[in-house]
Structure formats: C-alpha cells, structure tokens
Amino acid sequence: MAEIFQKLQLYFSYPFVWYALIVGLLIALCSSLLGVTLVLKRFSYIGDGLSHVAFGAMAVAGIFGLTNNNYIVIPMTVISAILLLRTGQNAKINGDAAIAMISVGALAIGYLLMNKFPSSANISGDVCTTLFGSTSILTLRQDDVILCVVMSVIVIAAFLLFYHKIFAVTFDENFVRASGVRANVYNLVIAIITALIIVLAMNLVGSLLISALIIFPALSAMRVFRSFKSVIICSAIVSVVCAGSGIFISILSGTPVGSTIVAADIAVFLIFCIISLFIRRKA
Amino acid sequence: MSGQRGTPQLICEDLSLGYDGETVAENINFTVCEGNYLCILGENGSGKSTLIKTLLGLKKPIGGEIKHCGGIKQGDIGYLPQQTAVQKDFPASVREIVYSGCIAKCGLRPFYSKAEKALADEMMGKLGITELSRRCYRELSGGQQQRVLLARALCAAQKMLLLDEPVTGLDPKAQADMYELISTLNNEGITVIMVSHDFAAATHYASHILHIGAHTQLYYGTTEGYLESGVGTAFAERAVSENG
Numbered sequence: 001m002a003e004i005f006q007k008l009q010l011y012f013s014y015p016f017v018w019y020a021l022i023v024g025l026l027i028a029l030c031s032s033l034l035g036v037t038l039v040l041k042r043f044s045y046i047g048d049g050l051s052h053v054a055f056g057a058m059a060v061a062g063i064f065g066l067t068n069n070n071y072i073v074i075p076m077t078v079i080s081a082i083l084l085l086r087t088g089q090n091a092k093i094n095g096d097a098a099i100a101m102i103s104v105g106a107l108a109i110g111y112l113l114m115n116k117f118p119s120s121a122n123i124s125g126d127v128c129t130t131l132f133g134s135t136s137i138l139t140l141r142q143d144d145v146i147l148c149v150v151m152s153v154i155v156i157a158a159f160l161l162f163y164h165k166i167f168a169v170t171f172d173e174n175f176v177r178a179s180g181v182r183a184n185v186y187n188l189v190i191a192i193i194t195a196l197i198i199v200l201a202m203n204l205v206g207s208l209l210i211s212a213l214i215i216f217p218a219l220s221a222m223r224v225f226r227s228f229k230s231v232i233i234c235s236a237i238v239s240v241v242c243a244g245s246g247i248f249i250s251i252l253s254g255t256p257v258g259s260t261i262v263a264a265d266i267a268v269f270l271i272f273c274i275i276s277l278f279i280r281r282k283a
Numbered sequence: 284m285s286g287q288r289g290t291p292q293l294i295c296e297d298l299s300l301g302y303d304g305e306t307v308a309e310n311i312n313f314t315v316c317e318g319n320y321l322c323i324l325g326e327n328g329s330g331k332s333t334l335i336k337t338l339l340g341l342k343k344p345i346g347g348e349i350k351h352c353g354g355i356k357q358g359d360i361g362y363l364p365q366q367t368a369v370q371k372d373f374p375a376s377v378r379e380i381v382y383s384g385c386i387a388k389c390g391l392r393p394f395y396s397k398a399e400k401a402l403a404d405e406m407m408g409k410l411g412i413t414e415l416s417r418r419c420y421r422e423l424s425g426g427q428q429q430r431v432l433l434a435r436a437l438c439a440a441q442k443m444l445l446l447d448e449p450v451t452g453l454d455p456k457a458q459a460d461m462y463e464l465i466s467t468l469n470n471e472g473i474t475v476i477m478v479s480h481d482f483a484a485a486t487h488y489a490s491h492i493l494h495i496g497a498h499t500q501l502y503y504g505t506t507e508g509y510l511e512s513g514v515g516t517a518f519a520e521r522a523v524s525e526n527g
Contacts, residue, residue: 040373041369042369160393162393164382164393164394164395165386165389167375167379168383171373172364172370172383174339174341174362175364175383175436175439176383176386177341178340178360178362178364178445179358179361179362179384179439179440180340180358181387222374225374226376226419226421226422227374227417227419228373228375228379231374
C-alpha cells in the first residue's frame with residue numbers, strides 16, 4: 001500500500017499527470033451530461049459517427065500541417081453533428097443509415113489521407129493513437145488544458161441554462177413545438193454541445209471508444225434511478241468516478257488510459273444491473 | 284350545449300393539407316367556438332394526423348387559411364399527443380413532465396418560476412394525480428400516463444385542448460374515465476378538439492363533428508345533424524363490425 005502511495009506521489013509531482021487528471025474528469029463530466037439525452041433520443045450511435053468524422057478531420061488537418069488541429073476538427077465535427085441530428089427528423093436517408101454512412105465514410109477517407117500524406121514516419125502509431133487515445137493524454141500541453149477547461153465550462157453552462165428545455169425536447173419534441181417554442185434551436189444546441197464533447201474526448205479515449213464514455217454512465221444511471229434529474233446526477237457521478245479511477249489504475253499498472261476508463265464504466269454498468277434486479281424484486 | 288355558438292376561436296377556410304407537395308385532404312372548412320367539443324372523425328390515412336399538425340402550426344397548410352381569434356394565438360392550444368416509443372422507457376417523474384408544460388412561458392429564463400410551479404401543482408390536483416407527482420412516469424398505468432400528459436397540456440394552455448386519440452391503448456374502464464374527464468373539462472369551459480375513430484364515443488360526447496373522408500370533408504356540423512345526415516352510418520357499421 002505504502003509503495004502505491006509513493007508511486008502516486010512521484011507521479012503527481014509532474015504537472016502532466018495533473019493535466020491528464022483535470023482534462024479526464026472534465027471530459028467525463030461533460031460527456032455524461034449529454035449522454036442521457038442522446039440515449040433517450042435514440043442517438044446512442046451519434047457519438048461513434050461523429051468521432052469518426054473527427055478522425056477524418058484530424059487526417060485532413062494533418063495535411064495542412066496546422067499547429068493546432070482543433071481549428072479544422074471542431075468546425076467539421078460541429079457541421080456534421082448538425083447535419084446528422086437534422087436528418088433524424090425528416091430526410092430521404094433515415095437517421096441510422098446516415099450515421100453509418102458518414103461514420104465509415106469518414107473513417108475510410110481519413111485513413112486514406114493519413115497514408116497518402118503521412119505527418120510522421122510512424123503511420124500505424126498515429127492511427128492507433130487517434131483511434132484509441134493511447135498516451136496522448138499524458139503529453140498534453142498547457143494550452144490544450146486551457147482549451148479543454150474553457151470548452152468544458154461552456155458545455156456545462158449551456159447544459160445548466162438549457163436543462164429544462166433539453167428535458168422537454170427529449171421527452172416530447174412535438175409538444176414543445178406545438179406550444180410555440182422553437183425546438184429546433186434546442187436541437188441545434190444539443191448537436192453543437194455533442195460535437196464539442198466528442199472533439200474533447202478524442203484526446204482521452206480516442207475515437208473508437210467515445211461512445212462508451214457517452215452511453216455507459218447514462219445506461220447505468222437509468223437502471224437504478226427513475227427521475228430525469230436523478231439520472232443526470234447519478235450518471236455524472238458514475239462517469240467522473242470511473243474516469244478518475246481509470247486514470248489512477250492506468251498510471252499504476254501501465255494500461256492504456258482510454259480502455260481502462262471504459263472497462264471501469266462497464267464494471268459499474270454490470271453492478272448497477274445487479275442492483276436494479278434487487279430493487280425490482282423488492283418492489 | 285350543442286348547437287350553441289360562442290365566440291369563434293379557430294376558423295379554417297378552404298384548408299388543403301398534405302406533405303411533400305402531395306395533397307391528402309382538400310376543402311376543409313370548420314369553425315371552433317368557445318366551449319365547443321369538436322370531434323374529428325376519419326379513417327386511417329384520411330389526413331387526421333396531418334390536420335392536427337397543421338392546426339398546431341407544426342406544418343404549413345398547402346392552401347387555405349387558419350385564423351386564430353377570440354383570444355387564441357398560435358401556441359395557445361394544449362396538445363395531448365399519442366405516446367411515442369421514446370416515452371415508454373423514459374426515466375422522468377410525473378412532476379418533471381407536468382412542469383415541462385410551462386416551457387413556453389419560460390422564454391429564455393433557465394428555470395420555472397413560482398407561479399408556473401403553482402400552476403402545474405394546481406393542474407395535477409385537478410386531474411387527481413398529486414399523489415403520483417414523485418412517481419416514475421414509465422411505471423404508471425396507461426390511464427394515469429394520459430392524465431399526466433393532459434395535466435401538461437393544461438399547463439401550456441387553459442382555453443383549448445387538442446387531443447389525439449386520447450384513449451388508444453387503454454382498457455375499457457380507463458377509456459370511460461378518460462372520456463368523462465374530458466367531458467368535465469369541457470363543461471368547465473375549455474374548448475376541446477378530439478381526433479378519434481371511436482364513432483360511439485364521438486357522437487355521445489361531442490357537440491360538433493368533423494368527418495373527413497378520402498381527400499375531402501364529408502360533414503361538418505352539430506352532432507345531431509351528423510346522426511341525421513347518415514354520413515356516419517357506413518363508418519359506424521364498419522366500426523361495429525371491426526370491434527366485434
């Protein structure tokens with residue numbers, strides 16, 4: 001035990017470990033807030049689709065050799081999010097097909113571009129990093145952290161300001177529109193926030209595992225809690241605790257950060273499933 | 284009550300309905316007055332749901348005009364939609380859902396005011412669901428769920444209700460309760476527009492009937508006139524043979 005503490009103490013004397021922890025917890029918090037809405041609106045897969053778009057955008061940004069890829073990745077992902085959430089309502093291609101199409105399309109084009117215009121000698125290493133997050137969270141620079149904190153504050157503030165509207169739009173969009181509220185504006189807000197979260201989360205878990213960060217805490221909370229507010233709060237706590245413990249475990253045992261966090265989320269989901277069985281038997 | 288005309292609240296003139304440029308119903312003319320109980324009858328595919336969307340302003344009419352008057356504006360119609368698949372396993376308490384009826388009153392304010400909460404509590408009391416306010420919506424019976432959605436509709440608008448097949452999926456006892464409840468609200472002065480394919484209930488409770496056939500309006504007027512006109516006969520016979 002003492003050995004573990006010593007090891008942790010050593011690690012936490014480095015600022016990059018602190019950065020990783022701050023960024024990880026903020027991203028986990030943001031993604032869980034929106035996760036509940038996305039799962040309930042039947043958009044669980046949008047995270048997956050958008051993260052692949054972000055992957056493709058990352059490849060495009062690599063060609064231009066910009067200092068900060070986010071200048072290209074954020075706008076492209078936001079635009080795709082708006083398009084995808086719009087097609088959910090009335091379009092010639094229905095929602096899940098559109099997501100599947102954009103998702104694999106962006107993945108293919110992204111990989112193609114990465115191979116054609118390699119930004120470093122180690123292509124498979126680059127691809128692996130983008131897909132699985134890997135260790136890049138431990139190499140964050142100060143301006144990455146600041147960007148992440150600013151974005152998280154925007155996401156959390158927007159969520160709190162629009163909380164009741166997001167609930168109403170998620171529960172019954174037609175009713176909201178019928179009572180004279182511009183529901184499309186709030187759908188747009190949801191789309192933009194989702195895109196921002198995904199771009200942020202790319203650093204943490206990589207584009208293949210983002211969906212897990214969005215849906216697992218929400219699904220766990222929905223097993224046990226039965227009002228919207230309690231589900232949101234529980235999912236935020238679950239997500240933050242899982243991200244925190246995932247980061248600690250990965251530091252101590254040298255496992256990849258992203259997949260360790262997701263493994264923690266899966267474990268909590270299973271525990272909550274068992275708890276829900278007991279609650280139901282009691283009731 | 285029937286036949287009596289109050290202040291007109293909603294006037295539809297030569298309305299044509301449809302989507303993607305295709306017309307599903309034309310020449311629809313009717314007037315809803317204060318305190319009316321209008322039942323819109325029609326078979327599946329006759330454009331009832333398109334008419335609802337148009338009345339609510341979710342869709343623009345292809346032709347004709349909807350006039351709001353007598354103190355009713357667009358958005359002043361309390362809407363009771365049919366349940367969606369999303370709602371069946373939605374984790375939300377009754378109170379959260381009824382409060383969301385006040386969403387239009389909030390404007391840009393991020394939370395509900397005391398007055399709005401009081402209104403929601405009053406509506407829950409009126410519909411007898413106050414004890415359920417902390418319960419989870421998805422664990423309620425069908426009849427209770429409809430009451431919750433009705434309370435929400437009343438929070439949004441107190442003068443006019445638009446009910447879309449309000450008894451679908453309810454057992455006979457709950458259906459009768461729901462119809463009685465709607466009737467009580469109507470007697471208290473709330474204008475009711477109900478879409479239904481339940482001929483018996485429509486002619487029993489409604490003061491006016493609008494019957495839409497394939498592509499056009501077959502009848503609009505009082506319920507007595509409808510029964511005499513014989514327009515509904517074929518429809519009623521089919522309904523009887525279908526239901527046993």
